[in-house]
Amino acid sequence: MTPGPTDLLLVVDVQVDFLPGGALPVPDGDAVVRPINGLQGRFRHVALTQDWHPPGHVSFATSHPGRAPFETARLAHGDQALWPDHCVQGTPGAAFAPALETHRAALVIRKGLQPGIDSYSAFLEGDRTTRTGLAGALRERGIRRVVLCGLATDFCVLWSALDAREAGFEVLVVEDAVAGIDIPSSAGGSVAAAWARMEAAGIGRLKTADLA
Numbered sequence: 004m005t006p007g008p009t010d011l012l013l014v015v016d017v018q019v020d021f022l023p024g025g026a027l028p029v030p031d032g033d034a035v036v037r038p039i040n041g042l043q044g045r046f047r048h049v050a051l052t053q054d055w056h057p058p059g060h061v062s063f064a065t066s067h068p069g070r071a072p073f074e075t076a077r078l079a080h081g082d083q084a085l086w087p088d089h090c091v092q093g094t095p096g097a098a099f100a101p102a103l104e105t106h107r108a109a110l111v112i113r114k115g116l117q118p119g120i121d122s123y124s125a126f127l128e129g130d131r132t133t134r135t136g137l138a139g140a141l142r143e144r145g146i147r148r149v150v151l152c153g154l155a156t157d158f159c160v161l162w163s164a165l166d167a168r169e170a171g172f173e174v175l176v177v178e179d180a181v182a183g184i185d186i187p188s189s190a191g192g193s194v195a196a197a198w199a200r201m202e203a204a205g206i207g208r209l210k211t212a213d214l215a
């Protein structure tokens with residue numbers, strides 16, 4: 004595809020804490036930076052997202068005495084995976100990856116700011132009710148197709164892609180510009196499960212080389 008005036012590149016959570024050495028490292032997370040920088044030059048519209056939690060956020064295992072990262076907690080609005088403390092507002096770990104180009108983006112959308120609600124999705128928070136405003140902002144700019152890249156395939160990319168589709172956009176994911184956490188499961192891991200869910204939702208896949 005050749006990106007046009009109604010296409011937007013959505014760069015999800017390419018932040019220090021999700022890179023190797025960070026608080027919640029995504030394996031090979033740093034490998035997405037170079038392809039994403041290349042992709043950004045091909046799009047007229049670029050938006051960046053930032054996971055942006057207050058200290059003591061509900062998604063942190065440390066906020067649940069006796070619980071460990073990667074366990075699941077039951078909250079009033081549903082199950083919550085517990086993580087190491089990560090992307091705390093204003094800390095070095097919450098900053099964009101130093102090598103990520105950020106100057107082309109018209110929009111930076113931050114998510115996960117409410118102490119008691121997580122938000123993997125750039126569109127709709129974990130209570131599945133609170134909207135971030137991103138869908139409206141994209142519509143006002145005339146965007147019809149959202150092309151996603153970034154971290155992590157099986158969490159924030161997955162939920163952002165599903166909600167973009169739900170909001171009525173055409174959605175594509177750039178498979179060599181994403182990387183996943185990949186929690187093992189009997190069903191073959193969360194990355195394979197994420198691709199299956201996205202495919203079932205009508206979300207397309209492409210490679211950086213397919214973008215001319």
Ligand code: VGL
Nearest residue numbers: 016054086154155158159
């Ligand atoms: C993410 C887990 C917790 C992500 C954010 O960006 O995929 N994953 N917070």
Ligand code: ZN
Nearest residue numbers: 054062090115
């Ligand atoms: Zn988070």
